[in-house]
Amino acid sequence: MSHDTDTDKQRLLRVLDAYGADPARWPPQDRQRLSPLLAAPDPEVTAHLAEARTVDSLFKEQEQQAHAPSHLMGAVLNDADRLYGARDKGFLFLLRPFVGVGSGLAFALMIGILVGILSPNLTVPDDEPLLNDLAWSDSLQEWELGNGSS
């Protein structure tokens, strides 16, 4: 075995142990030079390759990985917004806390006006003089007399 071939073999074993059996994961400078050696009938290479494949298969099973919770995403984006988000919006960002309250009040006002317009029967009719007379008369009898009843 020449010195170069032996060096390459030692490097291949190290690469298999560190990066696994898939040449796509190897450092680019090793990929082309060492890939052909995988096919060589060398028992040491075969043993390292088999072991590397076993460990690689464990990582493949791990594909369903944890994701960051959505509230963390919200907090992270909030931080960015707090630092820079308001900068482009000029003085309008000062009004931001009042937007919710203001729109609520405006909505309530519109509802009030609408109810007032659409519900005329809710207002007290002014053609009820008798009720006022009853309220202001000194007694029921006086009221009855005033109304001409006996």
Add this chain to the structure above:
Amino acid sequence: MRKTDPVERDADLMRRVARGDGSASRLLAREHLDGAYRQALSLLGNRSDAEDTAQEAFLRLWKAAPDWQPQARIKTWLYRVVYNLCMDRLRQSKRFSSAEIPEQADPAPSMFELRERQQMHDSLTHSLQQLPARQQAAIRLVHLEECSGREAAGILDISTDALESLLARGRRKLRDLLQTAENRKGGRK
């Protein structure tokens, strides 16, 4: 179509973040938050600490946006910050637990811990957490977060040779741990 240099693309995104462009910060968070969170979760083994760490790392990223220089990938920079923050936390917790908490922790896990373990640990995750932190981080970066060897070495601030040694030792130990777990399971049947 012209392929843009990833370092330049990252720098452009950071400039947009600094200008208050919400779509740029959303894009960066979508690309890197999961990975940063997973790295922290793997090293710290605790969801709450992992969330704090990932948020802190992103806060530092946002703060760095106005002065960002196109010299490194955001991913490399961010994972390095996460790694350092995790190491600080681990060091602090070790110091705290040995010096200030005399009583032994209750060996029986609480319901919450059990649930958390159940959700978080399959056998690989559990075995990964038994590796030394540097081996664990190296394996996670290269095999689970798709970092190149050079990127991972940069994140861990070590040479590529040292990274390869960490990876080889970590993979060997991982295989042994999983083998032992399998044997134990087989023996129980």
